[in-house]
Amino acid sequence: MNILFFLCGAVAVLFVLFISIYLxxxxxxxxxxxxLTDFLFGDTWKSTSKDPQFGILPFILTSVYGTAGAIIIGVPIGFLTAVFLAKLASPRVAAVIRTAVELLSGIPSVVYxxxxxxVLVPAIRTTFQLASGATLLAAIVVLAVMVLPYIISVSETALTAVPKEYEEASLALGATEIETYFRVSxxxxSxxxxxxxxxxxxxxIGEAMAVMMVAGNVPNMPSLLESVRFLTTAVASExxxxxxxxxxxxxSIALVLFLFIMMINAALAILLKKGKKS
Incomplete structure (x- = not known):
């Protein structure tokens, strides 16, 4: 059984190594x-012209801004929802909300x-009086909704796993329930x-289909109310x-995207280690 478990664990490592080497x-x-400089910092992408240019800086900045915007909107909403489900909601209310969250996670990207x-693109076009509502703002809103199920589900599981003794000790020392939840649980x-x-x-950062449909898929430098193209949509569309x-x-764009994910994971691991030491 030990050998079987080891082989199952090694499969994930082998897949990551294979993908890394292939990219x-x-x-x-x-x-x-x-x-390298022209590729990463060039601001023009004309891959099919007579004199092709392959600058992906607009794609990089668009992916960074779009992901950051989605996280800025999605993390507070998802985190507070997880706290509510894990600590404050009644069983009936929590069951209804969990069902909705599970349905959100199961909706295909193309439906989003x-x-x-x-709905969203025409609303943005009308609200801001634009020629096209397919903008970075629309992509941010769609991505924020799409990340909610992951943040809510995993955060709720982590909060539920906190030993009750921690909270009971905090309450016994005179802390309120809200103080206990946010300062102890x-x-x-974390x-x-x-x-x-x-x-x-x-x-x-890895979504392609949904943002392709709402962001306009135009290789512009990122602006909140202009059509843009993400790293993923650049690969998918061409x-x-x-x-x-x-x-x-x-x-090469796929390799850059893969390195982004690796750097994000590494940075988070370092921050968590520092947090535990402090």
Whole structure:
């Protein structure tokens, strides 16, 4: 059984190694040919022109801004919802909200994009009197809704797992229930809450279909009320007909996206270690 468990655990490591090696082998040639500086910091993407340019800075900044905006909106809502479900809600109310959260997590990305395209995009166009409502703002709102189930579910599980003795000791010392929840339970569950944020970031930065439908898919420098293109949508929209250097450049974009996720996970691990030491 020990060997079986070890093999099952090794599968995940092997998959990560395989994906890492494949992306490096496929993505490095284009970066060498284009030039690292021109590729990462170039502000023009014209992959099909006679004189092609492969600058992905607009895609990088759009992904960063879009993910940050979704997390800024989604984390407070998801975190407070998790606290409510774990500590304050009655069983009947909690059951209804949990069911809704589970349904949110099961909705396909294309449905989010379809609803955003038919409801949110026209609303933004009318509200701000724009030629097109397919903007970075629409993508941020859609992504914020999409990350909520991950943040709520994982955070609630972490809060529920906090030993009751911690809260009872805090209440016995004269703290109110709200003080106990936010000064005792939340710090004790910080690792699980942080994991929920990482899942949310991964979901937001890796989403393609929904943001393609609501963001306009235009390689502009990011602006809240303009059409933009994310790293993921750049790959998804051109991979079907790409060839040669263009195809290699798309693999390089996937490599950059993969490195982003790795850096986010590493930064979170460092912050959690510092928090435990302090």
């Amino acid at each position: 490096i082998v496929s993505g490095i040639p284009a970066i060498r040919e284009i030039g 994009g379809l609803i955003g395209m038919t 939340v710090p004790a569950a 690792s699980g809450i942080a994991a929920s944020v990482v899942l949310g970031v991964g979901r937001a 991979m079907s007909y790409a060839s040669g250097l263009q195809r290699q450049a798309l693999f």
